[in-house]
Amino acid sequence: MSEAFSTGDIVAASCRGHPVEGIYITDRDGMAVVKLGSGYNIGVDPATCTLVRKNGGTAVPAPPAVEQDESLPGFAIISTGGTIASKIDYRTGAVTSQFTADDILRAIPGLSSIGRYRAEVLATILSENMTPAIWQDLARAIHAAIRDGARGVIVTHGTDTMAYSASAVSYMLDTPVPVVFVGSQRSADRPSSDNIMNAMCAAAAAGSDLGEVAVAMHATTNDDYCALHRGTRVRKMHTSRRDAFQSHDMAPIGRVDFPSLQVRLADGAVRRGASALALRDRLEERCGLLAFYPGMAAEIVRAYEGYRGLVIAGTGLGHISTGCIGAVRDLIDAGTTVVMTSQCLHGRVCDRVYDTGRDLLAAGVVEGEDMLPEAALTKLMWVLGNESDPEEVRRLMATDLKGEIVRRSAHGL
DSSP: OOSOOOTTOEEEEEETTEEEEEEEEEEETTEEEEEETTSOEEEEOTTTEEEEESSTTOOOOOOOOOOOOTTSOEEEEEEEESSSSEEEETTTTEEEEOOSHHHHHHHSGGGGGTOEEEEEEEEEEOGGGOOHHHHHHHHHHHHHHHHTTOSEEEEEOOSTTHHHHHHHHHHHEEOSSOEEEEOOSSOTTSTTOOHHHHHHHHHHHHTSSBOSEEEEEESSSSSSEEEEEETTSEEEOOSSOTTOEEESSSOOSEEEETTTOOEEEOTTSOBTTSSOOEEOOOOOOOEEEEEOOTTOOHHHHHTTTTOSEEEEEEBTTTBOOHHHHHHHHHHHHTTOEEEEEESSSSSOOOTTSSHHHHHHHHHTOEEOTTOOHHHHHHHHHHHHHHOOOHHHHHHHHTSOSSSOOOSSOTTOO
């Protein structure tokens, strides 16, 4: 290479007679890294390629504003961060968060054919940094968007804790319109990225007849359709696969075919308009989630002294060791609500079968039925934030409020 280049330069290369054009990113290990229009990065070897600047060193100009069709239905996009809320920064080759509706529509232009959008950046965080306070802000932002006329709300979110957030919002918000959480397992700069399909399916679901909080993600490893999962019954089941999300012990509440974007809702899905808009956003943050393990010391349980609520993910039907039961009893006697769930992926808690379970019931533990531990935690936060009477708390925790308890499990007991 005969000249120096700056990040963002538009460049052309001739490599063994083949023309290549892209955006210069950096020089690494003696190779010029160039991003092609396809999204791939290539290394240009100065020994075999001639690279020239095409735009006289001018960085990539700011793109024009995106025109939106005012005749289309209006949606709100609320961003909390995560892989899906990102775009390629061609100046650095990195993936950065998107901040405006224009950013999102430029990255996923197909959205413009589905609706018009108002975007709000609520947070720009890795999803492991999500907090109950942000859940509350999110529920308020969704409520405001629906109150202002949004036909549906799309929430972009990191996948690692998206199930927690969808569950928390489900309890805090009664919604007459779809509220669709969506994420991406693979970033926008990867050819296998799922961000475009997931976002378009989420937008289609936001305009559908759905009337509850859902998660829209790839249903298979192919680009054929997204599943719609109930916000209180979904779990991320794989670290990196595009079809990582599954409904827990129930079928998805719907699907969105791709690329047709046809939405098909299951009979059990809550329909648009079935609920009046309502916000009850109080949460009790002094709640914990504890996974029991063999040999766990009772002191681990006692570490939750002073908490108002504790969800235990026990073994099998909902058990912990005999040596920990006394510590659980002490917590309950001191005013902590303790809810028992299971580490098993299928089935429900039943503490009436074995002596350990009966001892837990005698100590005052609330059976968590077939609730996911994460859904039980967010529910306990919500219930304790809105109710102070211990017996009413116990009753509510045993009551199906937002589809978190399925009375007839798909996999037996």
